[in-house]
Amino acid sequence: MAVKDRVAIVTGAGAGIGEAIAKLLASHGARVVINDIFEDRCERVAEEIRQTGHDAMAAVGGVSDREAVSAMMRRTADRFGKIDILVNNAGIGKNRGLMKLSDEEWNAVLDVNLKGVFVCSQTAAGYMRAQQYGRIVNISSRAWLGWYTQANYAASKGGVVSLTRTLALELAKYNITANAVCPGMVETAMGRGQNPPEIMERLMKAQPMGRLGQPEEIAWAILYFASDEAWYVTGQTLFVCGGKSLFATPDLG
């Protein structure tokens, strides 16, 4: 799975799945840009990667902020000379039952999870088109199939799937692929949420494998799609969800 000497931007890489993705790509020889809205998180992850002897740069900024994104991409190209891989991982959730969901909660989630993917992909694709090479990997979610209390989140992640498929079609001629990974419940701050132990236990039982996924297990799929060898694979939606999408049982996560 070759990503050696490729330049990769990972959004929301200050924690959780994004951090695992950045570290896995770096360990396979990619130079990585660590984006997050929290500067301390960016710096910590970038520093930890440098400690392992790989190159990393922190780039703070919100993914739906067009100016910040343009500046981040410019800095990346200035520093590393190109942008080969974009992993759109930044995401948030604001769960609430449909009848109580507010416009603010709807807009906030759609802004980061969907508009962020649009803005980052469009900006990066400009560089990728000029290079005639690119790999875009988007993190959707199993929840895009629809899930309780997640009308905003599910719609944003469903949007990521259809956006990914359209990116794949429009960008294929520039040797740019676009694919989506749909995680199930993953052991991160977002995955665990604020749940007390008894709810966590119920959540585990609702997973066919009886456990949550690890961030590294999601990162593995991103590494595949980001690799040189996956050039013939585009527009795909791959669930890494412990089998939950085969036949979900309607209990919590």
Place this chain on the structure above:
Amino acid sequence: MSVARRAALVAGAASIGRAVARTLAGAGARLAIVDADHDRVHRVVSEIADAGAEAVALVADVGLPGEADRTVAETVERLGGLDILVTTFDVGRDEEFLAMNLEQWSTAIAGNLTPLFLICQAAARHMAERGYGRIVNVSARDWLGWDRRANYAAAKAGVVGLTRSIAWELVSRGITANIVAPGWIDDERARSLPEVVRSELAMQPIPKLGSPEDVAHAVLFMAADEAGYMTGQTLYVDGGRSVFSSLTA
């Protein structure tokens, strides 16, 4: 990539099976290869030997009663276990649906599905006992439905249904079962249909033939230790043509 030291059985030694075997061997897996065709198996095994690795050659028609069990038993004995099974059976004749006869139908169904059921079951019995397994079955993008391939599409849809059922039944046994669905790949079939391939590729987002190695790389990804949270999934290696199907989201 962690298939290193894992014991792998590759069933079917034609284009894709050959690439899978060479790729897994290159990544450090210990290998057995089975095919009913003696020459095919031995050709792949000697190529792997030339590359400095080792592979066990097994000649058997695993669609016949007892042969799948015998193949798995021999693999386990020679390799000391069985962690990874990859199947690459591919039988089908092109024919228009209105003209298709029962023999063409039966050949595709029996040739693709019977050996698949038998070898998956034999391997999964061993894996379930050990609490670890990676099964990757190569279906085809054509299962979505295709011209002149009703028999083949039905058989390859069967691969998907069977694999997802294995995934679901064995999800708590440490076994994953996933599917790779190739589109147009540069193999004997594509080379025998140059006109068809030319017009087909023109409609593909990436208007090129893939290689057997591209399929093998997807198999390697799914067969790795790290892929343990993914099961029952289908990955299309097809230049993006599958995006036009409602069944692929």
